[in-house]
Amino acid sequence: MSGWRLARIAGADIIVRPSLVLIGIVLVIVFAPQFESLGAGPNPYFTSVVFVLALFLSVFLHELAHLAAARWFGMTVPSVELHLLGGETRIEGDSRDAWQELVTSIVGPLCSLVLGLAALWGTRATDGATHSVLWSLGFINVLIAIFNMLPGLPLDGGRVLRAIVWAVTGSEAKGVRIAGWIGRLAALGLAALAVSMLFDEDRFALGRALLVLAVAFFLWQGASYALRHGVAIARIGALEARQLMQHESPPPESVPISVNLTGRALLVAMAENPANSYALVDDDGRVVGTLFAATVDRAYREAG
Ligand SMILES: [Zn+2]
Known part of the structure; x- marks a missing residue:
């Protein structure tokens, strides 16, 4: 997969995948009419671009929270990727244990939740376009926090579940298998949701359904990747x-x-x-x- 290296923070390459640009354009197009209907600003497309950039910034902060926690535990983080589902922080290191895994995973959604609540709180003192952007940002960040806490890999909640199974059973590989399969089930659930959204009676129904379908596809791929490689990596990690x-x-x-x-x-x-x-x-x-x-x-x- 190709990508652009934006920067290097705490030893990690910050990489932007082309799919992020694609999803950015789709989001601008999907949200512009909604901003227009809210009467937000003279140019709804400009408002929509500002919103999408702020959204990407909050996804980036979510990933930085993972990066900071991983570096705090002395883990090696080769790269942070921003792509379709938001982002992914790649972590390597032999010193990992279940507790470190749990903390490193959970700080991302916590960061999104705090950002979301802060944006919603900010709506009380604003109006017009700023109010609409803050409200949408707050809503989406809370949604990102909740979605990422679904207990299936490759989502953060899946990593939390993997850590809990790891701590309880002593087997990281078992944690990968359970959280990987729940990830696949979540992907199938999202795909079914996408199909049901096609029957919504408004002109954005197709766009929204395709967006959810893309997320479902991405989730399935991530869960399958975790199942293929995660078990082997976990087995290697357990050797002492x-x-x-x-x-x-x-x-x-x-x-x-x-x-x-x-x-x-x-x-x-x-x-x-x-x-x-x-x-x-x-x-x-x-x-x-x-x-x-x-x-x-x-x-x-x-x-x-
Ligand atoms: Zn995350």
């Missing part, structure tokens, strides 16, 4: 050299690696030094036990 260690002295041909290696870093270290067994050494260089490649292989296949 110390936990898989055997308390016996390593065979003579063992390759020394750190006992503190976990997740992807452990697999990388093993791939760089292929061997049947590894001598696990602590920070002082002392050998503390043995890690057999076969044990890691079995742990990966049995995880989740």
Whole structure:
């Protein structure tokens, strides 16, 4: 997928997908007649453009909240993408646990909720076009907060559910499967909603239905991606050299690696030094036990 790199914040590339421009144009066209009917300003299209830009800014702030929380926990965030559904903050890191996952996921919708309520509060002191834009912004941000808290991947609520299942069962992969399938169900529900909207008796019915259908399609793709890749990533993330260690002295041909290696870093270290067994050494260089490649292989296949 192509995209434009806008900036780099806290080590993360801020990327805009072409689909964001497309959805921006659609939103301007859909909202302009509604602003016109509210009698907002001399040019409803200008009002609509201001509204859509402010909406994108609030989506960006939502993503920045994810970025800030992830960086707070010391996670690596390679990129923040703004696209059709709003945005997506890609997070990498071996130090993740269920609690960090929960906090990092929930701050986004909380940010949208606060922005939405602030905009609605702002409507009390304004009138005309400003009032209409603030009211729409407030309404949509509250809607974004609620929609994103649906408990299906790739939505934030899906990540919260994944974290809760992870904390309760100890298996991140199980969390991915449950939240991924709920994400697919939510996508089917939205598609059904889109079809029912076609029967609305006004001239914007088709536009609104197509918009909801596009979101449903995007949600299905995201949930399917999470199911395909999330389980494998979760299984890799669950690997810990110390936990898989055997308390016996390593065979003579063992390759020394750190006992503190976990997740992807452990697999990388093993791939760089292929061997049947590894001598696990602590920070002082002392050998503390043995890690057999076969044990890691079995742990990966049995995880989740
Ligand atoms: Zn989010």
